[in-house]
Amino acid sequence: METFADSLDTPSVVVDLDLVRANIRRFQAYADANGFKVRPHIKTHKLPLIADMQIAAGAIGITCQKVSEAEAMVAGSSAITDVLITYNIVGAEKLARLAALARKVRLSVVADSADVVDGLSRTFAGEASPLRVLVECDTGANRCGVASPEDAAALARRIAVAPGLAFGGLMTYPPAGGEAAVQDFMSKAKALIEAEGLTVPVITSGGTPTMMHAAEAPVVTEYRPGTYVYNDRSLVMRGACGWDDCALTVLATVVSVPAANRAIIDAGSKALTSDLLGLTGYGHVLGRDDLAIDQLSEEHGRLVSTGPIGLKVGDRLRIVPNHACVVTNMVDEVYLIEAGQPAPRKVPVAARGRIR
Amino acid sequence: METFADSLDTPSVVVDLDLVRANIRRFQAYADANGFKVRPHIKTHKLPLIADMQIAAGAIGITCQKVSEAEAMVAGSSAITDVLITYNIVGAEKLARLAALARKVRLSVVADSADVVDGLSRTFAGEASPLRVLVECDTGANRCGVASPEDAAALARRIAVAPGLAFGGLMTYPPAGGEAAVQDFMSKAKALIEAEGLTVPVITSGGTPTMMHAAEAPVVTEYRPGTYVYNDRSLVMRGACGWDDCALTVLATVVSVPAANRAIIDAGSKALTSDLLGLTGYGHVLGRDDLAIDQLSEEHGRLVSTGPIGLKVGDRLRIVPNHACVVTNMVDEVYLIEAGQPAPRKVPVAARGRIR
Known part of the structure; x- marks a missing residue:
């Protein structure tokens, strides 16, 4: 080359597409063998054509961090029909754009506080379809996320009854090697939420460094690797x-x-x-x-x-x-x-x- | 605000233009009082309209690091008529663009090796006007630059006799607080070059951190502050x-x-x-x-x-x-x-x- x-x-x-294909295939095969879905984070490539390759290989959709990223990706590919934005969306302008995007694709976002949930609900109460909202959980990265399974269950309840919203599951961005912590936190949160009669449709984790250990947290149903597509x-x-x-x-x-x-x-x-x-x-x-x-x-x-x-x-x-x-x-x-x-x-x- | x-x-x-004006005025007044010219580095703002403000306040032109930066700035402002690119320009594509730019504005570049000088000469030998080339000198930053006044004089000689080129002077990007080193290196290099019958039209230094000490290196005729326009x-x-x-x-x-x-x-x-x-x-x-x-x-x-x-x-x-x-x-x-x-x-x- x-x-x-x-x-x-x-x-x-310079991006070597043959290596990209091999990187995509390797993790998709691991996910398929272990029974979880792949939803790649596009922050690494920011290219609709590589998202298309990931979806063609078996990914169920994409992950974005910001509304504007999602807009650009959706505008660039008809294959992108399912988007998770793993970010608290705050502010009138972003919420209006989120609503517009939700009319185009199957859209999910996350929230880690009542403030964020309430802002989403005010925006989506008037929309034809509810917005899926996952609870972001802090499993040790100390960035965003509710601090305990109990807090996760309380926020899930709030989402479930909020006009315009649907409870979409649980999301975390764990520290590298945090599989045991993810398994522990998510299992407890799931049990608490299900005990209240709610279902937990998705439990999603991420991170490339230890992605080949993702199966060590079997409660996870979906994984969001980003850097794996290029490596570094x-x-x-x-x-x-x-x-x-x-x-x-x-x-x-x-x-x-x-x-x-x-x-x-x-x-x-x-x-x-x-x-x-x-x-x-x-x-x-x-x-x-x-x-x-x-x-x-x-x-x-x-x-x-x-x-x-x-x-x-x-x-x-x-x-x-x-x-x-x-x-x-x-x-x-x-x-x-x-x-x-x-x-x-x-x-x-x-x-x-x-x-x- | x-x-x-x-x-x-x-x-x-967000950029506060009133503060920008005050920052530009403060350093221009210091330069005027101490008898040296200002040639701001546009890397900080990358905006033709702020370059215009700097020139209106008394700057003699602008400094850019790359050919493509200079192209964008020149395209955006009719006030920008004098550009110094403080970089070794290497490679056929950049040299061709440099020649095109030199037809539009008074252009100078730097060089710190015979390889770079020879590449510039091959490109400009066929041009109507010679390209001004300054010798970049390492006064302690340990980045680019010739290592000694003797090396500076030798390269000045090579530029002076190279077809298509004119010797433009001496340039350095010193370490913060390097005024004494600049004064020492540049004085020696100037004397060596003048002893051979060449003139040294410009001696240019830069850096915002100690710019209010620029006058402590009185051999310098021109200063290139960048960050001063915004501060940080x-x-x-x-x-x-x-x-x-x-x-x-x-x-x-x-x-x-x-x-x-x-x-x-x-x-x-x-x-x-x-x-x-x-x-x-x-x-x-x-x-x-x-x-x-x-x-x-x-x-x-x-x-x-x-x-x-x-x-x-x-x-x-x-x-x-x-x-x-x-x-x-x-x-x-x-x-x-x-x-x-x-x-x-x-x-x-x-x-x-x-x-x-």
């Missing part, structure tokens, strides 16, 4: 995949070799981002395990080596970023490559920058 | 300005208060970015010195407090980000406010995402 390198200006974000340095360093599984790379050019053990590339934080995810350094140069990207400015990436760096101005490098999802968000377009295609195909990143 | 808050969906990036948390923490001087803020909404000392806002790394610049935490909540933004996901910002957090779902907060320049790059538009204007004015960020 080196034939593309000469034709692209740099820095460019953080996942390689956690042992979740290898460099050969990384579908997204940043193509960069060496623009300066100002010292024997230092080189500068034209990809800085505006391409690779400052996300560290607990790592040291800002990415991995494929084929050059001896190099570290030890510093980024907005347009400069600094490579250092312990011995002579062996690079010259004009050399091109492929870099696996620390975090693939955030790189996708930096660029207006990515370049798709696949076996049998003579040239990279440029596609716009449809849901890039959709922060609302 | 609180009237805008109700009309904007969140997260939104990193500059407040370094003592370069106060919160009241910060013209760019991110307006965010509280979407969850899941624990007594924790709240979640709808601005994550896709708005505030992961840039730390040596700080702890990801921004400053105006009016709430007791809060820390201790963790970002892409769409969630986590606020923590030592005591009860005193926030509820729907509350709106204004956040000064760690690094203003990178926030500008995350959004397709910013909202301008100023005294006497009844509503925020939305403007596209013309040079956003221009990484090539």
Whole structure:
């Protein structure tokens, strides 16, 4: 897959569709074998065409984080008919757009407080179909979510009786390796909710790092991996995949070799981002395990080596970023490559920058 | 300036033009008093209309980092007639675009190696007017740049005799507080170059953190501040300005208060970015010195407090980000406010995402 390198200006974000397909297939097969559904989070690729590939492989729909992301994805693909927005939707403008979106696709959202539930209910009370609302549960990530199974049951009850809403189940974004905590929390919440005569249609969890352990929380009916479709340095360093599984790379050019053990590339934080995810350094140069990207400015990436760096101005490098999802968000377009295609195909990143 | 808050969906990036004007005036007055020119770096705002304000206040032109940034700025403003691109331009596609741009404005670039000079010369040998090329000097930042005054003189000589090029002077991006190093390096390089019969038309330095000490390197004829136009948390923490001087803020909404000392806002790394610049935490909540933004996901910002957090779902907060320049790059538009204007004015960020 080196034939593309000469034709692209740099820095460019390149996505290997053959690796994407293999990554999608691997997790879908695991989910099928273990009897749960897959609802990929599109934050990683933000591309309707890759959502289509995920759905064609067996995904039941997609996950988005913001209303504007969902709008862009739905506008870009007729295959996307079922969307879960895993976010508390707050504010008149977003609620109005949510209602409009709910008329187009099977839509679900989450809530972790009465305030959020009540805002959704006020908006959807006048709609023809109820909005599915799942209770977000904090199973240890300490971000959003109700703190206990009892709180989850209380909020489920509130949703179930709220005009315009339907109780849609339970959702969590767990800490990596939190399968036991998810199983414990969700089992208890499910039992409490069912004891009140409600059904729990969906229990959905997520996260790529330990997704191949998802079956260790068998109460979960649906899983929302995101990064798995591309993989990245953080996942390689956690042992979740290898460099050969990384579908997204940043193509960069060496623009300066100002010292024997230092080189500068034209990809800085505006391409690779400052996300560290607990790592040291800002990415991995494929084929050059001896190099570290030890510093980024907005347009400069600094490579250092312990011995002579062996690079010259004009050399091109492929870099696996620390975090693939955030790189996708930096660029207006990515370049798709696949076996049998003579040239990279440029596609716009449809849901890039959709922060609302 | 609180009237805008109700009309904007969140997260939104808001720029106070009155503060921008004051920030521009303050540094221009310092430069005028000390006899050097100002050539602001547009990476901070990426907006032709603010470049116009800088030029109207006395700036001699603008600085850009990439050819595509310069193209966007020149296309957006007839006042921009003099552009310095402080980057080694490498590769056929960029060189062709550089030549086209040089036909429209007075253009200068930098180089720190013979490879870069030779590439520029091959492209510009056939052009009607020579391209000004400055030698980039490493005065301690350890990024790009020739390592010694002797190397600077040798490269100046090469530029001076290269077909299609004209020697334009010396450029550095120093480490913060590097005025003494700049004075030393540049004085020596200037003397060496002048001893060979060449003139050094420009000696340009940059960086906002210690810009009010720029006069301590009197050999410098031109300064390139960027962040000064907005300021940010990193500059407040370094003592370069106060919160009241910060013209760019991110307006965010509280979407969850899941624990007594924790709240979640709808601005994550896709708005505030992961840039730390040596700080702890990801921004400053105006009016709430007791809060820390201790963790970002892409769409969630986590606020923590030592005591009860005193926030509820729907509350709106204004956040000064760690690094203003990178926030500008995350959004397709910013909202301008100023005294006497009844509503925020939305403007596209013309040079956003221009990484090539």
